[in-house]
Amino acid sequence: MVAGSSKTVEDTPAAQPAPRYFNRELSWLAFNQRVLEEAGNTAHPLLERLRFLSISGNNLDEFFMVRVAGLKGQQLRGVEEKSADGMSASDALAAIAEAVEALADRQQRAWESLRAELDAAGISVIGMEPIDPECSAWLDDHFREQILPVLTPQAIDPAHPFPFVYNKALSLIFDLKRQSDGEPIRELVMLPNSLPRFIRLPGEGARYIAIETLIRRQIATLFPGYDYVDGGSFRIIRDSDIEIEEEAEDLVRYYQTAIKRRRRGRVIRLKLEDGMPAELEELVRDGLNAGDALVSVSTGFLGIADLGLIVEENRADLKFPSFTPRFPERIREYGGDCFAAIRSKDIVIHHPYETFDAVVAFLRQAAEDPDVVAIKQTLYRAGKQSAIIRALIDAAEAGKSVTAVVELKARFDEEQNLFWANALERAGVQVVYGFIDFKTHAKASMVIRREDKVYRTYCHLGTGNYHPVTARIYTDLSYFTADARVGRDVGQLFNYITGYVEPRGLELLTLSPRNLRRELCRLVDAEIDHARAGRPASLWAKMNALVDPDIIDKLYEASAAGVSIDLVIRGICCLRPGVAGLSENIRVKSIVGRFLEHSRIWCFGNGAALPGRDALVYISSADWMPRNFDRRVEFMLRLENPTVHQQVLDQVMVANLIDNEQSWVLDPSGTYHRLDAGGSRPFNLHHYFMTNPSLSGRGAALGSGRKSVPKLRLRSVPGH
Structure with missing residues (x-):
């Protein structure tokens, strides 16, 4: 997908809105779908597109390890209290299961498309097809010398119970038959973390083979005297969150123990290779005690995150141009x-x-x-x-x-x-x-x-x-x-x-968990008062996530009062924008591009139009989530220095608002649309800041003919 073209993420998880709030987990999955869409964005170099696919896989793994694990824990404890969006843990898990299957299917389609393009560009991933004798001989030697000594096949029988399988492990399970007497045997091979997922073959061109593919090609070497009957692969995700016990007397000792316990957390997700025999599938489920896990079948590559290893290939022509950050x-x-x-x-x-x-x-x-x-x-x-x-x-x-x-x-x-x-x-x-x-x-x-x-x-x-x-x-x-x-x-x-x-x-700082939410509400209330008095009233905010119901309700109140609100939210957004009578004055966009937008900046008009010298401008370590307000030590700092104030407001925030090449706009239904620049002048905020002089302390260093920083103008918010 070419950046700037019109694109809708169809059937995204957030496309079924709750009355006032989107579900947090489904909104996060919608964000990961936007990350995945960049794998098909032909404005990016090919290996960078593969990187986006890998990131979407890693994101999904962490989502299961923490968020889905937490919901599963609630469900197993019988906690069915509904969250602000109206969903119980069971409701959310059912919706997540459906959404994840759709997302995983898109990941596999993206990989197949990228694999074909990589092959055309001279980077191939070998499967089970025949290869030239020289390469085959090299693989035989490499397997015997570098792979075989590290592998530990384990028979599965009454004397050898199903072993512990570690988090994110990819494993192979085989049914074999002994050649001497036809006796069946069942073997499990876990792929150790010490072995790379992909092996690069020698010679011209970049040829890779996945380690599980190599093992299958070398099954006679791994199991001499046995014939292959059937088999398959599987990958698991375990609960990896750590819960703090209030009575923990020694936090260091507690964490040393908790980290070890985490490695044995409950299996949350089990991904099976398509075609695995039913008997083997049942054995894997029972052996992993995965009866409560989200189980799914994949026809493609297991462990999408590992594709990032191929991105390390030395092909500068298939990556973003190198960029050296400036020293202030x-x-x-x-x-x-x-x-x-x-x-x-x-x-x-x-x-x-x-x-x-x-x-x-x-x-x-x-x-x-x-x-x-x-x-x-x-x-x-x-x-x-x-x-x-x-x-x-x-x-x-x-x-x-x-x-x-x-x-x-x-x-x-x-x-x-x-x-x-x-x-x-x-x-x-x-x-x-x-x-x-x-x-x-x-x-x-x-x-x-x-x-x-x-x-x-x-x-x-x-x-x-x-x-x-x-x-x-x-x-x-x-x-x-x-x-x-x-x-x-x-x-x-x-x-x-x-x-x-x-x-x-405190003079310039506001802290949570003391009063950060209360101070934010006070600042929004001030804008509401300006609007009701007929003065300009506006709010700009940039963050990673907006979840807190109290803040969302306060923004709805401000919208109803006539406050103009523009939000740049990279990830989760539980607020429904653009709803008549609720949020018609609120606009939400998400920016996904070369860099990950992470800064938190909040700007209030203070009775004048934004951007302006009288605006109240803050930077913060916090997102607008309950955990940031109630369970974390965070700060919000008011910027009073005129130069810094202008740089953050008139440069950084304006650039985020006028970007029209990497932006997605959220509609009232929960669907994100890639912003179409249309007849507007294309503007990519990442490219802008990469190619313009330092914002910090330009001063005399630019006085000798160096290019000055262009002044950005906000005529209108793109897409609205």
């Missing part, structure tokens, strides 16, 4: 001195267009500067190769007071965070794990520096994680300031997390 001009103007640059004026950095190295440089300079006396840092997801962790360790070893708030409850990063916490503690960092009941999701750094016999506080607040890898593909904002008010507020944030000291008199 403001910091360059001060010779790389982050503190001097921040002290002169607040700085906003727009990732991934501007490099995350600026954040690392800030903390490295803090670690090395003899005048820095203390560093405080939250860590939600830091990644495996973290320069942030290294900087904190160096600071502690240099004798500085360093505090790290490590969030053990960061889903699927718990084990990595335990590792970092141990490393930090060994270096002398004061490690704090925050609350048992709340996740610390706020992203904040605080550096206290001695200057002219007084202490000055420098702060970094971000909408994304301190993760250098995701910072290359997630769009986020980093905000640096030496504003004393922010320093005081962030100091209270850390005291709240580390010592449960309730913040008082």
